Amino acid sequence: MPEARVIPIDGREPTPPRRSRRAARCTAIGVDGKRCREAVVADGLCDEHLAERLEAEAAALTPEWERRLAGGLAFLRRRITGDYPIDDFGFDPDLTESVLHPAVRPVYEKYFRVDARGLENIPAEGGALVVANHSGTVPLDALMTQFAIYDHHPAHRHLRMLGADLVFRSPLIAPIARKTGGTLACNEDAERLLSAGELAGVWPEGFKGIGKPFSERYKLQRFGRGGFVSAAIRSGVPIVPCSIVGAEEIYPIIGNVKILARLFGFPYVPVTPTFPLLGPLGLLPLPSKWIIEFGEPIATNELDAAAADDPMLVFNLTDQVREVIQQSLYKLLLGRRSVFF
Amino acid sequence: MSSRVVLITGVSRYLGGRLAALLAAEAGIERVIGVDVVPPRQDVGRTEFVRADIRNPIIAKVIASAKVDTVVHMSVIATPFGAGGRTAMKEINVIGTMQLLAACQKAPSLRKLIVKSTTAVYGASSRDPALFTEGMEPRSQFRSGYGKDSTEVEGYVRGLGRRRPDVDVTLLRFANFIGPRIDTPLTRYFSLPLVPRMFGFDPRVQFVHEDDGIEVLRRSVVDEHRGTFNVAGAGVLLLSQAIRRAGRTSIQIPSPAVSAVGSVFRRAGLVDFSPEQMQFLQFGRGVDTTRLHTDFGYVPAYSTRAAFDDFVAGRNLTKYVDPARLEHFERRLLSAAERRRRGLAGEDGVHA
Numbered sequence: 001m002p003e004a005r006v007i008p009i010d011g012r013e014p015t016p017p018r019r020s021r022r023a024a025r026c027t028a029i030g031v032d033g034k035r036c037r038e039a040v041v042a043d044g045l046c047d048e049h050l051a052e053r054l055e056a057e058a059a060a061l062t063p064e065w066e067r068r069l070a071g072g073l074a075f076l077r078r079r080i081t082g083d084y085p086i087d088d089f090g091f092d093p094d095l096t097e098s099v100l101h102p103a104v105r106p107v108y109e110k111y112f113r114v115d116a117r118g119l120e121n122i123p124a125e126g127g128a129l130v131v132a133n134h135s136g137t138v139p140l141d142a143l144m145t146q147f148a149i150y151d152h153h154p155a156h157r158h159l160r161m162l163g164a165d166l167v168f169r170s171p172l173i174a175p176i177a178r179k180t181g182g183t184l185a186c187n188e189d190a191e192r193l194l195s196a197g198e199l200a201g202v203w204p205e206g207f208k209g210i211g212k213p214f215s216e217r218y219k220l221q222r223f224g225r226g227g228f229v230s231a232a233i234r235s236g237v238p239i240v241p242c243s244i245v246g247a248e249e250i251y252p253i254i255g256n257v258k259i260l261a262r263l264f265g266f267p268y269v270p271v272t273p274t275f276p277l278l279g280p281l282g283l284l285p286l287p288s289k290w291i292i293e294f295g296e297p298i299a300t301n302e303l304d305a306a307a308a309d310d311p312m313l314v315f316n317l318t319d320q321v322r323e324v325i326q327q328s329l330y331k332l333l334l335g336r337r338s339v340f341f
Numbered sequence: 342m343s344s345r346v347v348l349i350t351g352v353s354r355y356l357g358g359r360l361a362a363l364l365a366a367e368a369g370i371e372r373v374i375g376v377d378v379v380p381p382r383q384d385v386g387r388t389e390f391v392r393a394d395i396r397n398p399i400i401a402k403v404i405a406s407a408k409v410d411t412v413v414h415m416s417v418i419a420t421p422f423g424a425g426g427r428t429a430m431k432e433i434n435v436i437g438t439m440q441l442l443a444a445c446q447k448a449p450s451l452r453k454l455i456v457k458s459t460t461a462v463y464g465a466s467s468r469d470p471a472l473f474t475e476g477m478e479p480r481s482q483f484r485s486g487y488g489k490d491s492t493e494v495e496g497y498v499r500g501l502g503r504r505r506p507d508v509d510v511t512l513l514r515f516a517n518f519i520g521p522r523i524d525t526p527l528t529r530y531f532s533l534p535l536v537p538r539m540f541g542f543d544p545r546v547q548f549v550h551e552d553d554g555i556e557v558l559r560r561s562v563v564d565e566h567r568g569t570f571n572v573a574g575a576g577v578l579l580l581s582q583a584i585r586r587a588g589r590t591s592i593q594i595p596s597p598a599v600s601a602v603g604s605v606f607r608r609a610g611l612v613d614f615s616p617e618q619m620q621f622l623q624f625g626r627g628v629d630t631t632r633l634h635t636d637f638g639y640v641p642a643y644s645t646r647a648a649f650d651d652f653v654a655g656r657n658l659t660k661y662v663d664p665a666r667l668e669h670f671e672r673r674l675l676s677a678a679e680r681r682r683r684g685l686a687g688e689d690g691v692h693a
Contacts, residue, residue, distance in 0.1 A: 066682065077668060086579055
């Protein structure tokens, strides 16, 4: 959704009488917080800021639907002519912000009614690694976490998700994963993202977590080989533990058709109370109430890069992150009134 | 030490010819000797052409008698098209390189070896990192093709580097070449009226502009640049985005039909879709060019996007959708909406 244009003046009425007669300097204050130093043309403003204000006033007069039409048309033109930026990982911010986020917003706000907590634990800038528990049969938890940070964090950061290679082997899913900021969960990519000052997200339980039976809900599985910890140490970025409550109940797995899974090369073929019993209707996730809580960051910058090659230290830190998430999951579960409210 | 006598293999091909012409114009270079099996079609200046096959030991005599101090090996070919089949292609690439390097090893005058390789040596798979650096190994195994040939060629080149430590070896791994004049399987691919691509995949592609490629080769000859370097324009494009920028339409082909469609194209002589090329069109590839910028000291003038746009402009590809007209249409629609709002529409009877 296009946001209102920021008017770079201080909001107060320009005060021409004494000061401007003496200095005749523009009274506008730029985005950097510094006063503009250009000479006044009219109304206490310089050439550039006057034009900006007129434009902003015109924009304020334009009705909402017309601004949306303009935004939509410009988006369509960019897509048709291929005129949009792509970063080295294949991330397409234009598509993510214009298509994915508007589609996710109602699911986030109305369907799962996500309650995002502890967003202040995510730094406003610089690299950081969000580590979260994984559940829900379909990785909706990753999508919701990404949206929570983009929509509710003051810096509106994009969470760059690190995914398994199956994601990048699957038709249709692979391009969407890359365009929405995902890349392969390997040390090279994690370090490249983190040292470039990006916010990356991992779900170290992988398929063991997302495809576990309902009876094992909220029990963290093994946290991979701790590759994410060594990537964070090498890049010297903090690890932000993240606990997601509610995703376990959207598709409760009560069975796994192993024959079909092996036949098609899927990690699992789930049977839930509604799928495949109700057919396509069974694909509708149950509307559980979600809580996403970001915990206090665990600093790694005091460790030197050599620590990343110390397996014992990496294992210990991995366990520590896992324990923090597990404890906060239990705490959140205790505080939860019911699964659906 | 600066080069005085330069030998270029593959001089009758586009890049070889351009490099020869450029080096021939260089004052510090005494002789430029071009080797190929057919005479060059483009103007190569004062380059002396020697008709020889690098698979033939005669190449050793040429190097010895002319006291060649710099060899630029650019005759590793990417497609079995002109070569007459995959067997002949492999013969030219691998056996030819072995012969050439054997001759190089025996030549006491040799000081510098520059080899044009390709980023295809990194392969293309779902397990690839976003960007390959020079030290990384491919994550997928090659069965055959350009990538495999180039990997073998690089192996022999490294072998020579070990046996002749006095020779400066420069290994240049180029991304896909593109530009207004060069003709490659990929430029033919983007010129197809309906561009086929793999259903459900949208790979990242990276290009190097022909001018940048030539400049990197020229600098390798003129200056000292020992080592292996990835050469590519900054940034990446998505395949779908590149096709849109070229103003083309694409058709998505489901993977079971891909090999059938590919062989139709191959037989029609349109575009070479080897299994390796298919993999590239499925997973794409990106390389890190930090070493080129810092150690080699060259930043390509064209980014991947600019190089592709230059190719589109230079080829005069007919755009199905003209961006200027699209923008015009957009502005008309918006002004119509504004007119309607201002109440003028009611008087004119025009509706947006």
